[in-house]
Amino acid sequence: MHLDLMRDEAKKFPKVNNHNDIHSIRIWHCKYKTLQVLEEFPNVEELVVASFPDDSLDFLVTLSKLKYLSIIHLPKISSLDPLAKLLHLDSLSLSTSPAWDAQGKCTIIQSLAPLTEIEPLHHLELFGVCPENKLLSDLDKCKNLVTARFSQFQKGEGERFYKTTGVVNEFNPKPTFKI
Numbered sequence: 001m002h003l004d005l006m007r008d009e010a011k012k013f014p015k016v017n018n019h020n021d022i023h024s025i026r027i028w029h030c031k032y033k034t035l036q037v038l039e040e041f042p043n044v045e046e047l048v049v050a051s052f053p054d055d056s057l058d059f060l061v062t063l064s065k066l067k068y069l070s071i072i073h074l075p076k077i078s079s080l081d082p083l084a085k086l087l088h089l090d091s092l093s094l095s096t097s098p099a100w101d102a103q104g105k106c107t108i109i110q111s112l113a114p115l116t117e118i119e120p121l122h123h124l125e126l127f128g129v130c131p132e133n134k135l136l137s138d139l140d141k142c143k144n145l146v147t148a149r150f151s152q153f154q155k156g157e158g159e160r161f162y163k164t165t166g167v168v169n170e171f172n173p174k175p176t177f178k179i
Contacts, residue, residue: 001018001021001022001023002022002023002024002025002026002177003016003022003024003025003026003041004025004026004028004177005025005026005027005028005030006026006028006029006030007028007029007030008030008031008032009030009031010030010031010032011031011032011033012032012033013032013034013035013037019040019041019042020042020043021043022041022043022044023043023044023045023046024044024045024046024047024175024176024177025038025041025044025046025047025048026047026048026049026175026177027047027048027049027050028048028049028050028051029050029051030051032053033053034053034054035049035052035053035054035059036054036059038059038060038062038063039059039062039063041063042062042063042064042065043065044063044065044066045065045066045067045068045088046066046067046068046069046175046176046177047060047063047066047068047069047070048068048070048071048175049070049071049072050071050072050073051072051073051097052071052072052073052074052076052077053076054076054077055076055077055078056077056079056082057077057079057080057081057082057083058082060082060083060086061082061085061086063086064086064087064088065088066086066088066089067088067089067090067091067120068089068090068091068175068176069083069086069089069091069092069093070091070092070093070094070172070175071093071094071095072093072095072096072097073095073096073097073100074094074096074107074129075096075107077107077109077129078108078109078110079109079110079114080094080109080110080111080112080114080115081110081114082114083114083115083118084114084115084117084118086118087118087119087120088120089118089120089121090120090121090122090123091121091122091123091124091172091173092115092118092121092123092124092125092172093123093124093125093127093172094107094125094126094127094129095125095126095127095128095129096127096128096129096152100128101127101128101151101152104128104152105128106128106129106130106134106152107128107129107130108130108131108132109129109130109131110131111131111138112126112131112136112138112139113138115138115139115142116138116139116141116142118142119144120144121142121144121145122144122145122146122147123145123146123147123148123172123173124139124142124145124147124148124149124172125148125149125150125171125172126148126149126150126151126153127149127150127151127152128151128152130152130153133154134152134153134154134157135153135154135157136150136153136157136158136160136161139161139165140161140164140165142165142167145165145167146167146168147167147168147169147170147171147172148161148162148167148168148169149169149170149171149172
C-alpha cells in the first residue's frame with residue numbers, strides 16, 4: 001500500500017492505521033515539524049520527501065527494508081552517517097530545493113564517506129548536497145555504483161569521477177509508485 005501526503009498544512013504527521021501494510025510513502029512539501037513517526041513504518045521500501053524538517057537522518061535507520069530514498073531540501077542535515085545503516089538501499093537522491101540549486105546554495109555535509117558503506121547502492125544523485133571541500137573523492141570507493149549525477153561540486157570533479165570509476169552520468173530511476 002502507498003501513503004501519499006501532499007502539501008498538508010498540519011504541523012503533526014497524520015494518524016495512520018496499518019503501518020505494516022505501507023510499502024511506499026511520498027511526503028510532498030508538508031508542514032510537519034518532524035518526520036520521526038516514520039520509525040513506525042517498518043516495511044517501507046520507497047520514500048520520497050520534499051522539505052525534510054528534521055536536523056538528523058537517525059530515525060531512517062529503522063526503515064531496514066528501504067531500497068529507494070529521495071529527499072529534496074534537507075537544509076538542517078549535516079551528517080549522512082545514518083544512511084550507512086540502510087543495508088538494502090539501491091537508489092539515493094539528495095538535493096537542495098531547485099531555487100537553492102539555481103542560486104548555487106548548498107547543504108554542507110560532513111562527509112560522503114558513509115555512502116561508501118552502502119554496498120547495494122547502484123544509483124546516486126547529489127544536487128547541492130556537498131562536503132565543504134566539494135570533492136567526490138570519497139565516492140571513488142563505491143564499487144557498485146552504476147549511475148550518478150552531481151551539481152555544485154568543484155569544476156571538473158564530476159568528469160574526474162566518471163573517468164576514474166566508470167560510473168555513468170545518468171539520472172536515478174523513478175520510484176515504482178506514480179509521481
